[in-house]
Amino acid sequence: MPRPRPLGRLGIAFAVTVAVAHLWANAFATLPELQAAGFHFGLFAVLCVLLFPASKTPWLRIAIDGTIATAAMAAAVYLYFAEDALYERGVELVASDWVAASVAILIVLELARRTTGWTVPVLTALALTYVVVWGPLVPGAFSFAGLSWETLLFRSYFGTDGMFGPIARISWTFVFMFILLGAFLVRSGAGDFILALARAAAGRMTGGPGIVAILGSGLMGSITGSAVANTVSTGVITIPLMKRAGFPPKFAGGVEAAASTGGQLMPPVMGAGAFVMASFTQISYLEIIAVSVLPALLYFFTVGVFVRIEAARIGLTPDPDVEPLWPVIQAGWHFLLPIAALAGLLIAGFTPVYSAAIAIVVTIAASWLSPNPMRLRDIIGAASDGAVSMAPTAMLLICVGLIVNVVGMTGVGNTFSLMLSSWAGGSLLLTIILVALASLVLGMGLPVTASYIVLATLSAPAIYGLMVEAELVTTLMQGASTPELSAYAMLVAPELVTSIGTAMSEADALTLLAALPADIRSGLADGLIAPALLTSMLLAAHLVIFWLSQDSNVTPPVALCAFAAASIAGTRPMETGFAAWKIAKGLYLVPLLFVYQPLITGTGLEPLVTALMAIPAFTALAAALHGYFAQPLSLPLRILLGIAGAAIIAPWGTLWMHAAVAAALATALGILWQRQAKKPAKEPVSTS
Template identity: 80%
Template sequence: MADEPGSGTGGMPAAAPLGRLGIAFAVVVSAAHLWANLFGTMPELQAAGFHFGLFAILCVLLFPASGPRALRIIADGLIAAGALATSIYLYMAEDALYARGVSFIWSDWIAALTAIAIVMELARRTTGWVVPVLTLLALTYVVLWGPHVPGAFAFAGLSAETLLFRSYFGTDGMFGPIARISWTFVFMFILLGAFLVRSGAGDFILALARAAAGRMTGGPGIVAILGSGLMGSITGSAVANTVSTGVITIPLMKRAGFPPKFAGGVEAAASTGGQLMPPVMGAGAFVMASFTQISYLEIIAVSVLPAILYFFTVGVFVRLQAARLGLTPENDAEPIGPVLRQGWHFLLPIGALAGLLIWGFTPVFAAAIAILVTVASSWLSGTPMRLDDVLAAAADGAKSMAPTAMLLLCVGLIVNVVGMTGIGNTFSLMLSGWAGGSLLLTLVLVALASLILGMGLPVTASYIVLATLSAPAIYGLMVDAELVRTLMAGGSTPELAAYALLAAPDLAALVGQQMTETQASTLLAALPADIRATLADGLLSPPLLASMLLAAHLVIFWLSQDSNVTPPVALCAFAAASIAGTRPMETGLSAWKIAKGLYLVPLLFVYQPLVTGTGIEPLVTALMAMPAFMALAASLQGYFAATLPPLSRLVLGVAGSAVILPWGTLWEHVALSCILAVGLAVFWRFQTRRA
């Protein structure tokens, strides 16, 4: 589940091979983290410090310095020693610091500055310049240039000592919540993914996907979707997913007759969806659980239907392209029965993971048990995991985690600055102002910001930064929209009439009665923000508020994935292009079109009850959206049983959009969706006969 750094694609550096001592150290790193997660009682701050020290040394081994050999050895030796020393210093010096009344001495200055410099340098080696430059700008904003910024973003400034204390010793800095997520949830699930891949589960997944879809029209493309989705559900890394499954699926698609750039685009789009597919999603999902204080189980539970919808949209593009090319099903795929009989045991770890999460165990414990089940279940196959395989899987997990660990620690510094300066609230208010209170325009602005950030930041970092800055704005607008609907229906609280008399006297008499949308919106806009928050707590149920908060974060989480497939920086597409033998930008444009579900599905989070609904509402919403997505895909593809003229493309685009965008109740949208589904079936038969 490692993030994109170190993949060796799209300009990111490739990890150097480790010798025997390096592999042994990687195994020790994994063992130390397993002990800390399962049995350790060390305070979280110190545990995060040793997490930094161990993975910093591993990063130095995987991503050595450039230049003459003697200078490389000296530089890397100093960095490794400095990382270990600052980790030990954090453990040894914290009590003494508080005994002095949080007054720095010379060693505190050196330790804090050294740790920050090392994490920025290692983030540069693994992700490029963007993350450390943003970190440096954030830190200097606090102590140097913040007072000189005009307007709302001006900041009076803090002393360098205060900044270093909060960044190094504080519980919200580089060893704060983001670091805790890194050494607990993220590490454990990356390690689980490494064990699953090493056990042979990856090969089984591809075989299962080919058996399930190989005989369908456009089967190799459907195999790529199923294989990448299933592989992503256990690894959570889009680029690694592209490389590992693409070497099989892209040649299959090319052999079946798909154009190479389309084959690469399908694989890139499908692999991007792997980070959206439970039970193992990208590292951002664990950050989301921390930000929202919503359990990881609930997050993955509500993410199943959206992920299926995303893969459905990719599948529609594949089927339309197969129909356009006149491709016929292949007959060489192995039946699904024998594949399941040979590899059914690979499903046991995923079942154990899901079952333990449902029964209420922590994700860390569930992942640990799933690792044990992976090893045990491998003995039901012809290639059981022996000690060498277990050690190799442990080393693979540590190597995959190293770039992500440095990334998250560095991003923790940025998040700390956002919190201590209040710039997040300022940005959120400005975002709402720029959008004029329009939720749709806010989503467009966030999507643009996500695309720009994604050009330089890995997906997880992009999500963390955007969630910190813009999630409150999206959540606030969603709450306001629900409050307007509640006021229109006559909802009220005992205090609302008094507030209305002061803020909007002309509307006070309507409180508790049915209002028009304009009246309800005017009354709500007249109330101060803190009063609106109180009103929301009184009129809306806590589960609904929690689901809207989750929906706001899911929107950003989904939009942050677009950098994988959107030129000019599209890591998944570029990796797929290298396998397909096509131009990266052409493959990127193809992937960007095929991955339109990244923009369409989030609309259902905010405008339809796909996440916020109760009972059967999420399922009904998902089924309702399928004809709409099919119509929109046909409009974009320009083909639906036959080539579509411009007017037909426009009509299909409008009809599909009308099902998704807000204008009526859920059941009115369902009725329109049913009409659209019938219309598509009739239109398909009509075009088929004409052709």
């Protein structure tokens, strides 16, 4: 992503105006959502041309960017005044409608190019022209008869599902408010407190600087929701700290990149994708962040295991010269008040937008309990920082909204979902692997949020459908039935009618479901599966995609976080990228618990038991991958540990059988570690 140009005084004043306008729109205004999204586009379009100018030549910059800024605001104003007239004349576009819609689309494509690169606007242009130009030319399942340019422009500009539709609404409400909250927290000094707290809490551990990076990046990410920003803000402290402690530079950069990526998985702020997920699934944001805590902790645990193993391998010892924890908490406890207020308001049932607004006020008030209270210039700076950080995201989300609109109006999403299921042969694991590969390819060009939106639109129904089908098979095998099921079975599989209501075999259950049409299977699921379980399975399907979409931060050849960390660590970007990819294996392991174990779908203590049994499994898998656990591991032992770790995650037996295997594996790992601890200390391994 290109770096924004520093703003002058007038630019800062405009950025603050944009922030205030959005605060007003979220807290007090009663604008229709379409018009509000239009002004969101216009204001951030102007800010984008200030931050990402067209040319370094002053007169050329003024000519081009002045035209774009004026046209963007004109398109927003036109939308406000022209919508009623459009419907009064029967949704027939006149010349001015054509011009306004075309200009708005071209501007968002250009500004998305400036802020995120070529990939997003090129994909958007291909999607738009697919509707009108080349859709009829595509053979096979993806052939589309085509629509007129007039219909495309209407649905893209005036339509409630277009560039100013649900994705734009998420942008100007949830995403903006939480980015603004993060800017206020950073300006108030909360970022420095988080790093100090992490160092005090983990600095005395073996490999403490690496654990500090994990804690600091996780806590910082929980308030910023941006992986790359997390990397550069915490990495300038943690990476040199790890290098001085003795960690290899590429490993230090990899740890920071992997930990910062986890910041987008850590509640209460999980990046823009979490708000999009809430809109897609109609599941409350509170419920999403509530079930995301345990998975996020498991991810950070996997990163921590790699750190501890590497620290043991190179013979690092704890650092005794670390500030005690309690004085750090005493000095900065007030920085926790905004997060507590945010969590309390969400739990109390207030909307995320309202909760974020109150948390901003609490941030300002809490800063007055510190030696450096936020004064007017700090508040102005925080508002400006929030608007500047939001500008690329706003253009990205509006542009992606055009792609999502095309997917919906052409039915490509349903077609892709059916093809995905066909390619995987009905296997949930193969489907997840295919989605992971698609995520990796999309991540080479798309930011994380855009990658999630595209993949969720295309493949979430496939994952959800396979999860529901697996649960239906289990339900039928347990003898569950409905009157409608017997009637349907009489039509499509009469030989199985007598088995319904009894303990059906797995083969019979699969045969019966395969014979039923998709819409009947869906209705059957509503009758046989508890609504709460269906909701949790839908959320699990989206969380799988959300997690897999994060891999573009740490996976070569495009690994934004790893490359940012490499620049700080002074290492080769690709080496750091591969180190980060290895350390961030939790991105692929934890989602398996979403679909094969009750980490998301469980009730009562089941999620906690699942998390606890995953600890030895992930430890064993990390040791097998690293080839070291308290001592070098032979190849047969690595294979054995890998099989044991995978067995705990795999879909076999009951949860308690998995827990028993996990307990046995944990005991074996503990014995292995203790035996090595009794041996004489070895000389530290050279990392030069």
